[in-house]
Amino acid sequence: MSHRTFSLMIAACLFLYNACGERDRKGDLRFSAPTMKEISEDATYSKEDSSRANWPERFGFGKKASTADIIALDIDIGPDGKGLPEGTGRVKNGMLIYRQKCIACHGATGKEGPYDVLVSKGESDKKAIGNYWPYATTLFDYIRRAMPFDAPGSLNDQEVYHLTAYLLYENGIIDSMSVINARNLSKVEMPARSRFVLDDRKGGPEVR
């Protein structure tokens, strides 16, 4: 790697550091990860870094990923709704799918188990959707990627929308006539959202 490239990398790192700092000031997602200074002092990293002096700018291993390659795997849904497909979720349809495919693990109404309790029972401390999940988009993302447990990834987008609507309804978050779609799912206000705080442990003598 040329001296110039290395300088550019350092500059990029500093820029990155500043970008993270800006997020801090906005009170956004502050994260107590090591600073860039600490990173450069880390033994593993430093050792690795010093050996990089004669690295080529790129090794050229691997292949360029095509748009099709990316689309095939890029299934995540962001908390802003980014990635949501077209479709509409209706409570009634969701209830029918739930009774067919979810009831065995999650109970008749989502409160009974035997596995994860999905619907909060008021004062219950169980981590249910209504009293613990901070983002509604996570429901769509997770149901689509991993449910049902014995047939993961078998639900189509439309079924996932219906189930999302039904579970939000059962938790008292939307009413029975609400229709969920790519535009409004991220705007659903989740009761537990305000409970979430970032990790404040940072080592040192204080027990947190």
Next chain:
Amino acid sequence: MKQKKISRRQLLGKMAALGLVLSQDPLGKVIQQGVPLPQNTDDPTKKLGVFPGKLGTRSSAEQLEKLPTFTSSRSPLQNFYGTITPSDLHFERHHGGVPVILPEKYELLIHGMVERPMKFTLTDLKRFPSVTRICFLECSGNFRSGKEEMTPQEICGLTSQSEWTGVMLSTLFREVGVKPKASWFLAEGSDAAVMTRSIPLEKGLDDAMIVYAQNGEAVRPEQGYPARLLLPGWEGNTSVKWLRRIEVADAPFMTREETSKYTETVKDGKVRQFSVVMDARSIITFPTYPVTVEKGWIEIRGIAWSGRGKITKVEVSVDAGRSWYPARLQEPVLDKAHTAFRFLWEWNGKETVIMSRAFDETGYRQPFYEELVAARESKGGYHFNPVTAWALKGDGRVFLDNNDFSGISWEK
């Protein structure tokens, strides 16, 4: 004169004539079946041994087993010596079973906020400059208590240590050109749970690795074959196994695991999120339930570790926390690694309680259970790393002591 070679078949034939048969048991172990001879003996010097084989075996006298449940399987910490976990005894925690992935079909896609979205085969990953390091991996839900008859395996067997080899993630990020405004990335596995976690880019540029080898051989299927993410010192779930995709972004994705699962309730009804670093912890692994010890000299042994760096000190108490003494740490003490500690003690045979507590280079001291409960207003959950105490009875039996010792002065 040309020496006549004896074939394996001929040799076995000759040995059979001598009354010895080498055969394979159902698990593939070569075993020596003794055909009773007139002067049969247990003296190993009077019996021909087993010939070299293709795979080594564990002595059948050593009954080492993980302790599986529906969702996890625990390492038998009380049976280990030193700090490296034998690969077949590494703890397991997965959310949709262990997938079968053919190495020739494996690909890692890196896309999102990068200059060049790329996909890498396993062969590609192995061509990059490689790095080897030792570190622990621990599940953040690694705390059980509640009865006296509990082994270290049951209390905190969701921690293991390996020597890992792979490519630094920073090397791959350099190759694809991470854009300056990026600050997080998503790691996704190709198991049935399609496991996903959001990781701050800083960790990715620090000591994160994509590893394809564990203890000198390919990563085991249960640990992420053929390649996994490794985030030293962080809760195990973030080191996504069977890694298939990394998406670089400027915000976390708020996946199910980092919102509704690997978070913990703390004071004032709050929920702590992105609590990923494993705090310092130690546990005595000898003497512990279910062993019985004799009066006299006992070497108290255990392991200590911290996700924030090196262990600086382990203290042992043999009088229920009234006094504490420094244990001997086995060198070299490694960053974010299980560290063996030992404390030689002459037991007078009187009932007492023994315990250990770890300190790390941030000045952190492993807390007592009640200190954690008070700090978090929560009696358990993720990242519970309290001092574990063992009650030593007058007859030499050892049990988990569930009493709390937070009232005892630790300033010494």
